[in-house]
Amino acid sequence: MLTVDIHYFAILREQRGVSQEKLATAAATPAELYEELRARHGFTLPGNRVRAAVNDAFVDAAAPLRDGDRIVFIPPVAGG
Amino acid sequence: MDAFRISPSPIDPAALQRSLADPRAGACVAFEGWVRNRNDGQPVRSLEYEAYPVLAEAEGARILAEARVRFELIGAVAVHRVGHLQLGELAVWVGVTAEHRASAFEACRYIIDEAKARLPIWKKEHYTDGATAWINCATRGDHGGAGAMPPA
Numbered sequence: 137m138l139t140v141d142i143h144y145f146a147i148l149r150e151q152r153g154v155s156q157e158k159l160a161t162a163a164a165t166p167a168e169l170y171e172e173l174r175a176r177h178g179f180t181l182p183g184n185r186v187r188a189a190v191n192d193a194f195v196d197a198a199a200p201l202r203d204g205d206r207i208v209f210i211p212p213v214a215g216g
Numbered sequence: 217m218d219a220f221r222i223s224p225s226p227i228d229p230a231a232l233q234r235s236l237a238d239p240r241a242g243a244c245v246a247f248e249g250w251v252r253n254r255n256d257g258q259p260v261r262s263l264e265y266e267a268y269p270v271l272a273e274a275e276g277a278r279i280l281a282e283a284r285v286r287f288e289l290i291g292a293v294a295v296h297r298v299g300h301l302q303l304g305e306l307a308v309w310v311g312v313t314a315e316h317r318a319s320a321f322e323a324c325r326y327i328i329d330e331a332k333a334r335l336p337i338w339k340k341e342h343y344t345d346g347a348t349a350w351i352n353c354a355t356r357g358d359h360g361g362a363g364a365m366p367p368a
Contacts, residue, residue, distance in 0.1 A: 185355075193271070
């Protein structure tokens with residue numbers, strides 16, 4: 137099990153009800169972690185519409201997670 | 217100078233433009249994105265912007281650096297607002313300088329287009345009927361579109 141620090145923004149923050157949480161998980165990748173969170177919290181966005189960032193850099197959804205990572209799931213963006 | 221900044225306070229375009237002053241520059245092109253009162257046929261009352269600031273500023277700096285090389289810019293600066301903005305407020309400002317106008321126009325367009333597509337910034341529309349929606353986040357089964365919430 138890893139312990140990771142998850143930060144939520146925008147629609148995910150609203151659907152989760154908090155902007156940050158620490159979580160022990162068996163997920164090995166951001167994609168696996170998102171599916172776990174989606175099942176638990178009822179996120180409406182499917183995994184293929186969410187990008188991941190680890191420790192403030194974009195990463196592949198299949199990148200390995202490490203203990204203590206800070207993870208952000210990025211819903212479809214809409215700046216400008 | 218190159219700088220991309222997320223700002224919780226109002227943008228001052230005159231100050232940003234002054235920061236680009238350079239005797240080598242023969243052209244300065246600026247783009248302002250304003251909060252407008254309608255989107256996809258729905259009357260909009262206000263917009264809320266939220267950003268992941270560290271990554272938005274890092275990715276924004278990459279976009280400015282790309283534009284600088286690609287269009288031989290002299291300077292490039294951009295600021296994106298976060299927070300709850302009212303109609304007419306300035307949401308994003310992009311300014312570039314170059315020796316000549318053609319590259320300045322193209323670079324300004326490149327920066328705003330890439331910024332909209334790449335920066336981790338989100339927009340929630342508040343409609344005049346009280347409903348809200350996160351733009352681009354609609355999923356099947358929603359009724360009002362983007363993760364829509366009924367009127368409060």
